Amino acid sequence: MKRRTLAAALGGCYVLALIATAPATLLDARLHDASGGRLRLAEARGTLWSGSGQLEVRDERGRAGLAKPLAWRFLPADLARARIGYQVALDPAARPFPVAIFWSRIELSYADIELPAAALAHALPRLAALGLSGNLSVHVPRLSIGSGATRGSATVQWRGAGSALSPVAPLGDYELRIAGEGPTIRASLQTLQGPLQLDGGGIWANGRPPEFLASARVPSELYPRLAPFLRLITVERPDASFEFRLQ
Numbered sequence: 001m002k003r004r005t006l007a008a009a010l011g012g013c014y015v016l017a018l019i020a021t022a023p024a025t026l027l028d029a030r031l032h033d034a035s036g037g038r039l040r041l042a043e044a045r046g047t048l049w050s051g052s053g054q055l056e057v058r059d060e061r062g063r064a065g066l067a068k069p070l071a072w073r074f075l076p077a078d079l080a081r082a083r084i085g086y087q088v089a090l091d092p093a094a095r096p097f098p099v100a101i102f103w104s105r106i107e108l109s110y111a112d113i114e115l116p117a118a119a120l121a122h123a124l125p126r127l128a129a130l131g132l133s134g135n136l137s138v139h140v141p142r143l144s145i146g147s148g149a150t151r152g153s154a155t156v157q158w159r160g161a162g163s164a165l166s167p168v169a170p171l172g173d174y175e176l177r178i179a180g181e182g183p184t185i186r187a188s189l190q191t192l193q194g195p196l197q198l199d200g201g202g203i204w205a206n207g208r209p210p211e212f213l214a215s216a217r218v219p220s221e222l223y224p225r226l227a228p229f230l231r232l233i234t235v236e237r238p239d240a241s242f243e244f245r246l247q
Contacts (some may be wrong), residue, residue, distance in 0.1 A: 131164025
């Protein structure tokens with residue numbers, strides 16, 4: 001029993017030594033591999049124990065389009081729970097949130113992240129030409145992401161949504177709810193307020209491309225002004241509504 005305790009203690013000390021001395025640039029390599037090059041850590045400083053840098057979201061060509069200041073601090077006490085834990089902050093004034101790294105998954109909790117609406121164009125390149133505006137608020141009570149499985153939930157609110165091509169601004173406020181159910185992720189979209197009414201839902205199943213279908217409706221008095229804009233990204237139905245499909 002004493003040998004096992006000693007071995008565990010030595011193993012913990014070894015992990016601590018690696019984290020304390022390994023350069024922060026190793027995180028950039030891990031992000032690159034895990035995201036297929038869409039996430040990078042630029043200007044990385046410090047070590048895996050404590051450091052900072054610029055978290056960049058890049059397009060499919062590898063060009064940076066969004067950057068957020070990122071800082072992290074290692075939580076040694078988490079080793080006793082068989083995980084590597086960090087306190088992470090996006091933006092100096094933002095409230096930090098915990099990120100836990102297990103052998104087969106990454107888990108984050110109580111995270112609140114603010115992003116410009118332009119970030120949507122990186123997730124959906126077909127929206128890039130629309131010049132999206134407004135603010136995205138991402139709230140994550142708890143989300144676990146592993147190999148082939150996602151569990152937990154997240155909410156994304158788009159406030160003051162607009163587009164450089166739309167003659168009406170703002171178009172409204174919207175909310176997307178995301179729920180991970182193991183190999184399947186489900187999403188539902190609803191309108192909080194605004195002249196452009198959006199609703200829909202989608203599903204991402206492991207090993208299959210995402211499927212998402214949303215419908216849009218506008219008041220009859222705004223139809224002549226908004227219809228040409230909506231036809232750029234949707235298909236108009238006979239009942240004067242519009243359909244957006246992602247497959």
